[in-house]
Amino acid sequence: MMVYFTFEPREDLKAPLIAQFPQVDFKFDSKLDVANLREAQILVTYGEDLTEQLVDEAQNLEWIFVASAGVEKMPAAAIAKSDILVSNVRGIHKKPMTESILAHILALKRGLPFIYEQQSKGQWNKKTTLSELNGSTALIIGPGAIGSEIGRILQAFDVYTIGCNRSGEAAPYMDETHLLGDMAQYLPKADIIISMLPSTKYTKHLLGYEHFKLMKESAIFMNFGRGDLVDTNVLVQVMKEQLIAHAVLDVYEIEPLPANSPLWACENVTLSPHFSSHSSRYVERGLEIFKPSLEQWLNGERNLENKMNLLRGY
């Protein structure tokens, strides 16, 4: 039984893992090696190193544990055809991402960019308008595990939360939940619009110019899902025309964001380099999810935590 990691956890995380599973042959590489992949029954990967051909070569592979939430770069059809089980670390992102999102919202409301700028000039200056988050309304597009955690924290700040998802079924920590198709009705009510949507055929360019037209002029739009939710040219136009007050982006249609992207020149946009889920505690947490799943696997159970349907995309 070989478990193959295509990244290297820190020594202090590796040792307890090996000790807990003496019956398992662990192999750690900092980069995928085909020979090792051919032997592996279980692959632990960030999900960016697999191709269709590699999946064909991985004759012993039964389970892929993806230490990441996004799986767009995985050869979904080949994996499904080979009947390989896939699970990921969905829950792992919810706390760091929620903290990043709240950091950005509160920074804008409470003048942090202004504070930093004045400090860099050595100037004591109070001349800016500070506002407040409490009493706002937030629209969360795609309130899954992360979106619901955002809702929980926003509610603690006395924010009214509206969720829009594909089923329209009540999502946790949403004061209201509606169908994604009815989103346009709720855009005019929201002070903050946060998208956590994955990239699927359905979500591509789902938000158009007409949607931004419906938002408040004072609205903050945050995209922490996937970059193709909005056509970049549309977004640039929206921000240049100041249809809304501010956008905070962590994801882009092309990543890294090209150096000549007009987004760099938009003063009312915050550009985060798709790392809002990063954390010094990331691998530690991934292993906290992997270890009980491996325990179950060794006991013959196959209904693992965060089991995914790759063809559906989440």
Added chain:
Amino acid sequence: MMVYFTFEPREDLKAPLIAQFPQVDFKFDSKLDVANLREAQILVTYGEDLTEQLVDEAQNLEWIFVASAGVEKMPAAAIAKSDILVSNVRGIHKKPMTESILAHILALKRGLPFIYEQQSKGQWNKKTTLSELNGSTALIIGPGAIGSEIGRILQAFDVYTIGCNRSGEAAPYMDETHLLGDMAQYLPKADIIISMLPSTKYTKHLLGYEHFKLMKESAIFMNFGRGDLVDTNVLVQVMKEQLIAHAVLDVYEIEPLPANSPLWACENVTLSPHFSSHSSRYVERGLEIFKPSLEQWLNGERNLENKMNLLRGY
């Protein structure tokens, strides 16, 4: 019955106030005028325009409503001698200040200064360490109305909260509360130390070099109470020696912070110009506290909300 404001609320806030109290003669000035003060029974002020002599002149004055939390600049002894009731807007600050404090904490944990800096250079750069707030321990020195609100939000972020106050009695939203005198015991446990203490004889230079020595090297120290809690020279030394990771200051021994203060040169210090309670909704909220109090006053009640003991200082 004359109510004298030494500041001018916006028209849309003034009109309903006048309409609600037809029996009251309201007078609004943008600056204190002695002739008006002499006539006033009730004074509404930011608390920075009174002197001992003016209090002596204010022969009709029975109640001072201070639209601010700090009262250090008020002639406490003269006011007490004249038996003038004083109340303030204590609750008004708790939400904006808590939001400012969380903004600063989350910004540091989630790399916002780094994001802003890279963006200003037009660089896509993920090379920084992001950490998380959840799982931390916070020590709140002076968990009053504001400190408890901070505790409430920190607990929502899964932070363990320890309060230190003068009585040692349990404060709301603190997992533990201890005597201020025992603070040294809890400093080594805290990832974040937040002071909300007022300026009194007891709190002046209460935190010394030896206290910072007890803190974790990774600790964040935040002073949002009053600047004389720490001798500025001590604080500069502490930050230069990097005894702790970061300090966020909203208050200073001398305000505005002098242009030649060595604090400006400390890279591990965030300098906020004593405005963390500011809000575009400030006067509106102040009037929300003042109006029911005035209603009570007119009915002969004197036990008003946020009644203060000026000689005690809070």
